[in-house]
Amino acid sequence: MPAIAAAHNIPYVATACPSYPIDLIQKVKKAADIEGAAYIHILSVCPTGWRSAPELSIKLGRLAVETGIFPLYEVESGRYHLSMDFPKLKPIKEYIKFQGRFRHLNDDMIEEIEKRVQKDYEALKERAKKGV
Numbered sequence: 001m002p003a004i005a006a007a008h009n010i011p012y013v014a015t016a017c018p019s020y021p022i023d024l025i026q027k028v029k030k031a032a033d034i035e036g037a038a039y040i041h042i043l044s045v046c047p048t049g050w051r052s053a054p055e056l057s058i059k060l061g062r063l064a065v066e067t068g069i070f071p072l073y074e075v076e077s078g079r080y081h082l083s084m085d086f087p088k089l090k091p092i093k094e095y096i097k098f099q100g101r102f103r104h105l106n107d108d109m110i111e112e113i114e115k116r117v118q119k120d121y122e123a124l125k126e127r128a129k130k131g132v
Contacts, residue, residue: 005039006075012038013075014083019045019061023072023083030074043070051100063095068121073128080127092117 005013012034016024024042031038043064045057052060064070067090072083092114096102105113 011036017043017061066090067092067095068117082128
């Protein structure tokens with residue numbers, strides 16, 4: 001969704017996660033100050049739907065970001081900027097092992113997902129590096 005919003009020239013597009021509250025607050029303030037439309041895609045951990053322990057919600061939000069499953073970034077006037085960049089992403093197994101909704105995945109499937117996440121994250125980093 002953020003890429004679609006950015007492709008439609010929305011002046012401010014961002015991703016955010018309540019597990020990183022300062023980042024979330026800063027982005028909401030920035031979006032409120034933008035003249036025109038703004039879009040913020042916020043990850044919301046759902047213990048019931050994800051079949052995870054409620055006390056793991058903050059940890060799961062952080063792992064979503066640290067594994068590259070849900071990268072935090074902004075697109076301002078078409079220019080990408082990573083809010084958080086990690087030299088090396090954590091393995092997605094760390095993220096999915098706490099969630100019953102992924103219990104059907106085998107090691108081969110997880111490896112394929114890992115490759116896709118890595119590829120998408122590298123593409124996002126490249127866009128941010130080029131500023132486009």
